[in-house]
Amino acid sequence: MKPKIQLVGGCASTYVNELVSARVPDSGNDGSAAQSARSSETAVLLERFLQTIIRSVEAGAGIIRVKSPNGQELRTVGTAGITGTCQAGSVMDSECGVCGKSATKRNIELSNIDYCKTQYGEDFLSGEGKYVLAMPFGDAAIEGEPSGVVTLFFASEQVVTESLRRTLESYAELIQITLQSVWKSEDVHQSHLLDERQSIANEIHDSLAQTLYFAKIRSSLLLDAMKSDNELLSYKCAQDIEEALESSQKSVRELVTHFRCQMDPKGLRYALRKLSKDFIARTNIALKYKNQIEDLQFPKEFELQIFLIVREALVNIATHSGATMASLMVTRTDGLYQFVIEDNGAGLGNGEPDDGHYGLEIMRERALRIGGEVNVSSLQGMGTRVQLTFVAPEA
Numbered sequence: 001m002k003p004k005i006q007l008v009g010g011c012a013s014t015y016v017n018e019l020v021s022a023r024v025p026d027s028g029n030d031g032s033a034a035q036s037a038r039s040s041e042t043a044v045l046l047e048r049f050l051q052t053i054i055r056s057v058e059a060g061a062g063i064i065r066v067k068s069p070n071g072q073e074l075r076t077v078g079t080a081g082i083t084g085t086c087q088a089g090s091v092m093d094s095e096c097g098v099c100g101k102s103a104t105k106r107n108i109e110l111s112n113i114d115y116c117k118t119q120y121g122e123d124f125l126s127g128e129g130k131y132v133l134a135m136p137f138g139d140a141a142i143e144g145e146p147s148g149v150v151t152l153f154f155a156s157e158q159v160v161t162e163s164l165r166r167t168l169e170s171y172a173e174l175i176q177i178t179l180q181s182v183w184k185s186e187d188v189h190q191s192h193l194l195d196e197r198q199s200i201a202n203e204i205h206d207s208l209a210q211t212l213y214f215a216k217i218r219s220s221l222l223l224d225a226m227k228s229d230n231e232l233l234s235y236k237c238a239q240d241i242e243e244a245l246e247s248s249q250k251s252v253r254e255l256v257t258h259f260r261c262q263m264d265p266k267g268l269r270y271a272l273r274k275l276s277k278d279f280i281a282r283t284n285i286a287l288k289y290k291n292q293i294e295d296l297q298f299p300k301e302f303e304l305q306i307f308l309i310v311r312e313a314l315v316n317i318a319t320h321s322g323a324t325m326a327s328l329m330v331t332r333t334d335g336l337y338q339f340v341i342e343d344n345g346a347g348l349g350n351g352e353p354d355d356g357h358y359g360l361e362i363m364r365e366r367a368l369r370i371g372g373e374v375n376v377s378s379l380q381g382m383g384t385r386v387q388l389t390f391v392a393p394e395a
Helices: 009-023 032-057 099-106 114-120 162-226 231-260 268-282 299-320 357-370
Strands: 063-067 073-080 092-093 111-113 131-138 147-153 286-291 325-331 336-343 374-378 382-390
Touching: 032 063, 032 073, 032 147, 032 162, 073 099, 073 147, 099 111, 099 114, 099 131, 111 114, 131 162, 162 231, 162 374, 268 286, 268 299, 268 325, 286 357, 286 382, 299 325, 299 336, 299 357, 299 382, 357 374, 357 382
Parallel strands: 286 325
Antiparallel strands: 063 073, 063 147, 073 092, 111 131, 131 147, 325 336, 336 382, 374 382
């Protein structure tokens, strides 16, 4: 009789999530929907393995159970031909019956079905079943490695021949590889989340926290000036605080925009062209954009950092330069890429930003992330030139 396959991705994904949560630091609920979707796909894949195993060895039903992180429980993550309480999400003691014996001794174990019937009732199978075979997978002795047991139900008593043993061990290895794969995938996902959060922290520190600290210092100085009736200093401090708050407000808007919007999926070439058009539309500054590279394609991290550097430079032109003309040039010479942003504005004098403005330092930090550098040349009243240079990454 063919077993009735029950897709239990929801319950299985919950348990896989629990296993993952026990292995990696808790980082909140970010990405939980995507994580659940990935785990559900894994659960379905495990059950397909189970269906294949059942057909191969002519069993009538089967269960895949995974050992809990503390080693005290075996929880069902996939079933076929099971109708009773022994279904997805059910938990049993790790030493229960032939399954517990197999998981503990790391060996294929055989038994009749009497003990299972006492635990789950006479009708927990949809078909006929009189004998049980339990096959372990993984190594519970290795910390962080998935392990568990596959239980198969047969209508007739089984003899574990060498051929059958090799077949079952091959399937056990496939289940182990599948679980290892999903755990590694979750590790990478968690690593990316931590990197992203560190990036957010860096952005807040560089572009917002220092400006607010500057405002705090000026506030203390303002109080002292008011106590001493120094009107000139009071006015100067109040003006500095107002400018710092305006800068902070601008930084918050940019941070929100930055972390809501990732790199345009159409690529860097399209994103720069759109950025240029938007710059012209929103300002009274004429912008000449020239890209001399037809195949302007990089890894996603490179493209994101390049785009943000160029955008920061254009924002600075629009906000601080007083320019009427600007240009963005993209070139490549002997594998060396250059993105040059120039304007005919007021310039920076010494080529460095005024106190309280940290855009240049942020651009330099972004350049370091892709192994490049940002150089700024500027003369008072003669405009500013920002040049990003880096070597093309390995293909």
